[in-house]
Amino acid sequence: MTEDNDVIYPVFFPSSEQSRKLSNKYGYNEWMISRFLNYVPDPEKLLEYIDNKENLHTYVRTNTLKIDPGTLKRRLLSKGFRLKDTILDEVFEVLIPISYQPTHEFLREKVHYLDDHRDVQGKHSLSSFQVDKNKPKRTKLPSIGSTIEYLRGYYYIQDLSSCIAVNELNIPDKGHLNILDMAAAPGGKTTYMAQKLQNNGMIVACESNSKRLSSLIFNLSRCFVKNAAVFNMKSEEVEKLEIEFDRVLLDAPCTCEGIIQKDTSRKKSRTLKDLEICSDLQKKMIIAGFKVLKPGGLMVYSTCSFAPEENEMVIQYLLNSFKDAKIEPVIFGSEGLTKFHEYKFTEQMHQTKRFYPHYHDTNGFFIAKIRKKVFDTSAF
Amino acid sequence: MPFRLLNHVEETILKRSFSIWGIFELYGKEKLIIATPSSTMDLKHGGLKIKNRGIQDRPQSFGIEVLTNVTNSEIFQNPVKESNRLKVYLCSHSLEHVNHLMESDPVLVGLQIGIIRNKKFSIGLNFAEIVLNYHKNRDLDFPYVIINGKAANLVCFGRDIMGNSVISCYRKIKDNQILIILNEDREVLGIGRSRFAGDLLYRPNVITVDTIEDIGTFYLQNENMSIR
Numbered sequence: 001m002t003e004d005n006d007v008i009y010p011v012f013f014p015s016s017e018q019s020r021k022l023s024n025k026y027g028y029n030e031w032m033i034s035r036f037l038n039y040v041p042d043p044e045k046l047l048e049y050i051d052n053k054e055n056l057h058t059y060v061r062t063n064t065l066k067i068d069p070g071t072l073k074r075r076l077l078s079k080g081f082r083l084k085d086t087i088l089d090e091v092f093e094v095l096i097p098i099s100y101q102p103t104h105e106f107l108r109e110k111v112h113y114l115d116d117h118r119d120v121q122g123k124h125s126l127s128s129f130q131v132d133k134n135k136p137k138r139t140k141l142p143s144i145g146s147t148i149e150y151l152r153g154y155y156y157i158q159d160l161s162s163c164i165a166v167n168e169l170n171i172p173d174k175g176h177l178n179i180l181d182m183a184a185a186p187g188g189k190t191t192y193m194a195q196k197l198q199n200n201g202m203i204v205a206c207e208s209n210s211k212r213l214s215s216l217i218f219n220l221s222r223c224f225v226k227n228a229a230v231f232n233m234k235s236e237e238v239e240k241l242e243i244e245f246d247r248v249l250l251d252a253p254c255t256c257e258g259i260i261q262k263d264t265s266r267k268k269s270r271t272l273k274d275l276e277i278c279s280d281l282q283k284k285m286i287i288a289g290f291k292v293l294k295p296g297g298l299m300v301y302s303t304c305s306f307a308p309e310e311n312e313m314v315i316q317y318l319l320n321s322f323k324d325a326k327i328e329p330v331i332f333g334s335e336g337l338t339k340f341h342e343y344k345f346t347e348q349m350h351q352t353k354r355f356y357p358h359y360h361d362t363n364g365f366f367i368a369k370i371r372k373k374v375f376d377t378s379a380f
Numbered sequence: 381m382p383f384r385l386l387n388h389v390e391e392t393i394l395k396r397s398f399s400i401w402g403i404f405e406l407y408g409k410e411k412l413i414i415a416t417p418s419s420t421m422d423l424k425h426g427g428l429k430i431k432n433r434g435i436q437d438r439p440q441s442f443g444i445e446v447l448t449n450v451t452n453s454e455i456f457q458n459p460v461k462e463s464n465r466l467k468v469y470l471c472s473h474s475l476e477h478v479n480h481l482m483e484s485d486p487v488l489v490g491l492q493i494g495i496i497r498n499k500k501f502s503i504g505l506n507f508a509e510i511v512l513n514y515h516k517n518r519d520l521d522f523p524y525v526i527i528n529g530k531a532a533n534l535v536c537f538g539r540d541i542m543g544n545s546v547i548s549c550y551r552k553i554k555d556n557q558i559l560i561i562l563n564e565d566r567e568v569l570g571i572g573r574s575r576f577a578g579d580l581l582y583r584p585n586v587i588t589v590d591t592i593e594d595i596g597t598f599y600l601q602n603e604n605m606s607i608r
Contacts, residue, residue: 146596148532148533148536148563148567148569148595151536151595151596152567152568152595176474199472200472200474201472201474202472202474202477204481213487217487217488220488220491221491221492221505221506224491224506224509225491226410226470226471226472226490226491227471227472227474227490228488228489228490229481229486229488229489229490230486230487230488230489231484231485231486231487232487240484241481241484242480243477243480
């Protein structure tokens, strides 16, 4: 793979006794399980974790254009929500109500450990516990998506892994940067970038699907974003805008293997052909995004998928196409794959990061950070 | 051109509105631009079709012109009606290349703050937010009504306001006047229209303020659609 772009993908692994058993037990397509067994660590734990709805995590990201994280936290605590700090100051995990007693052994263990401010998963844990212990027990809470605070745009319900992807763009406070969001709807990452810029600079948000525009526009409005321009266009054609960007975020359309916990229909609805289609599209998009990146600029590529064809292979394709593309390390998460099946990727691929629900309490996610070197911009 | 800069008439209209709402000092600090109706018609292959009911009902809140059950030919036959609605957007001054962006057929540039129709400016929720931010540590010197918590929850989903729920209001309020609806924390919940003047807004057991726009209807309608 490092030398040759003409690889055969997606990779199909033959079925086995184990894949048959797990496929029947958890209701997946067997080819998916066969693949998981080859690139997901502790695949059985992952399947068991995903299968348990109690393991679903909800995160909220403070919209600092409207409120500061401390004030938001106080307000939500006063309403009876239990919040847990995360590695990002403005992101909180919303916990199950106090009256709820987890029956699952893993969850019980987790709450116990977190109360002691220790890591459940050792090095993998991304958050520490904080609750208002004076709050009386409550059994009925409004949905986190129906509070006045939410409607007023004080926070955005967004997975921690998505927030980390934006955080990796290294946007300086009040930075006057030009940023491109290549697949913007419904606007979670776009609004986060706007708040990082504190409504300075410029965000160009592309969305090719006109049906998804309404949610994007609404969220930009709700979160009080003043520095964004939205285009209903394919981001592969972004060169037409004739603008160069300091930062490019490509949260690429993908098979969404990483959010099966939230959308169980994906256990069966995806085919190998979908994987191939997504991978082709992702390659086109990443090339287009890299072309409009200024020398010295930074690109973050992310997907909510575990599939190497949608992640490491796409990054390797970029590295093979542009000699001025360089991987930079992402801080959080598990290391990216340096080999998959018969393919070997560049050694730096370990600096990309993967997020696994059963390790990190997030969606399944992949983040790569690519710098465009200053000295040379030509493709070969 | 979908988006353009203000002309003199529009500038005058907006300056007057900024003045009425006590934020004239803010005028010109950030760039204001106009989206013309034709812009939204040719968005993509002859008309933006948005199925979201919440947006269809109150498109001006979301910066979108939605042409429900109207064919393009009908619009072209009746251009005067549509051309009366001009959406006003506020952009950060730092939004570079604004002119260039406006020429590239964007769907949105900046933040919609209201619409100009028949030479009058109708404020949107974001404009109300700007007014509130400006008056953060000052007396509220603009038409407003503050309502109690119970009413606040109802107003968020489109209910009108009973006099019993009014905690305080702008003293010089007239009947049939546009006002900003606030909760006890002085946060914008919506935009309303007074049915009565001054202290009559406190009249118990009658609706004294009609809610014309609120922060929650979009979600409620979305949810109802998903249930259906």
